[in-house]
Amino acid sequence: MNSVEEAVVCTGLEYAFGGTLAVDGLDLSVAAGEVFGLLGPNGAGKTTAIRAMTTLLPVPSGMVRVFGHDVARQKMAVRRLLGYVPQALSADSGLTGRENVALFARVFDVSRRERTARVAAALDAVGLGGAADRLAGTYSGGMVRRLELAQALVSAPRLLVLDEPTIGLDPIARTSVWERISEIRAATGMTVLVTTHYMDEADQYCDRVALMHRGSIRGLGTPEQLKAEVAGERLAAAAAAAAATAAASASASASGETEPESDPVPPTLEDVFRHFAGDGMAGGPDDQTERFRDVRRTRRTASRVG
Numbered sequence: 398m399n400s401v402e403e404a405v406v407c408t409g410l411e412y413a414f415g416g417t418l419a420v421d422g423l424d425l426s427v428a429a430g431e432v433f434g435l436l437g438p439n440g441a442g443k444t445t446a447i448r449a450m451t452t453l454l455p456v457p458s459g460m461v462r463v464f465g466h467d468v469a470r471q472k473m474a475v476r477r478l479l480g481y482v483p484q485a486l487s488a489d490s491g492l493t494g495r496e497n498v499a500l501f502a503r504v505f506d507v508s509r510r511e512r513t514a515r516v517a518a519a520l521d522a523v524g525l526g527g528a529a530d531r532l533a534g535t536y537s538g539g540m541v542r543r544l545e546l547a548q549a550l551v552s553a554p555r556l557l558v559l560d561e562p563t564i565g566l567d568p569i570a571r572t573s574v575w576e577r578i579s580e581i582r583a584a585t586g587m588t589v590l591v592t593t594h595y596m597d598e599a600d601q602y603c604d605r606v607a608l609m610h611r612g613s614i615r616g617l618g619t620p621e622q623l624k625a626e627v628a629g630e631r632l633a634a635a636a637a638a639a640a641a642t643a644a645a646s647a648s649a650s651a652s653g654e655t656e657p658e659s660d661p662v663p664p665t666l667e668d669v670f671r672h673f674a675g676d677g678m679a680g681g682p683d684d685q686t687e688r689f690r691d692v693r694r695t696r697r698t699a700s701r702v703g
């Protein structure tokens with residue numbers, strides 16, 4: 398990708414759990430400094446791909462590089478560049494916000510001299526400076542998610558990876574989490590890789606998105622590019638349908654009415670999602686299993702957040 402620095406490059410990434418091929422030949426490149434959304438239906442392989450990128454799953458060398466470091470051979474170098482907010486909650490409700498972040502500062506080897514200032518700066522950056530000495534167990538769901546963001550930020554990562562950062566949050570808390578992410582990214586130039594099922598969030602906050610389905614990428618581009626692509630395909634399909642109707646109807650054919658009507662409603666990113674992943678939501682037995690799995694997990698996460 399010529400002169401653009403690449404934060405993450407996946408080349409033919411594969412990962413299987415027993416007989417289940419969760420990631421199936423994933424090719425992906427995330428440019429340094431962009432907010433990149435990895436989208437796709439339940440079970441598409443997003444979390445598995447992210448866990449491979451963050452060194453949490455073993456993959457052969459050559460499949461994933463983070464800022465040029467191979468995750469298989471340079472695991473520690475990669476970890477030093479990363480901040481990761483997993484889907485499952487990681488804050489300890491029995492510690493204060495400050496203690497939670499300080500714990501991460503120690504784990505991520507922030508020097509003793511810098512630690513106090515870095516912990517305070519991370520808490521301020523997510524708007525928790527005033528609540529830093531309260532137990533995390535007294536925080537609202539949105540505050541807990543922002544605390545986890547502070548935990549991931551305390552090591553000043555070049556790449557922040559967020560797996561469904563706003564799941565189970567109300568619209569105001571979701572906006573607050575995203576505003577913090579946007580501010581921090583603007584201030585630091587950090588790269589952000591995020592998964593979300595909220596298409597409105599992806600549309601508003603991501604520079605580019607990839608639609609993942611059954612383990613590989615099916616669509617890639619800016620939200621505007623992908624919406625334009627779907628609009629173009631809808632028009633082409635409408636033209637083909639109109640031509641077929643005209644051919645079948647002598648009267649239409651005689652009057653030459655083969656032009657399709659223009660699409661009155663422009664596609665949304667949700668339409669893009671359905672376009673690329675529609676067959677994943679058709680309701681086969683595997684998809685039903687994924688949906689139940691997701692409902693259970695969303696409820697679990699929401700109840701732990703709330």
Ligand SMILES: Nc1ncnc2c1ncn2[C@@H]1O[C@H](COP(=O)(O)OP(=O)(O)OP(=O)(O)O)[C@@H](O)[C@H]1O
Pocket residue numbers: 414417418419437438439440441442443444445446691
């Ligand atoms: N620990 C595991 N053991 C066995 N199979 C797993 C495990 N984790 C994931 N899978 C399977 O791998 C596939 C991809 O799952 P993954 O969690 O990566 O999808 P996802 O896109 O992140 O889904 P969601 O949007 O629901 O979080 C699914 O078929 C899932 O059932």
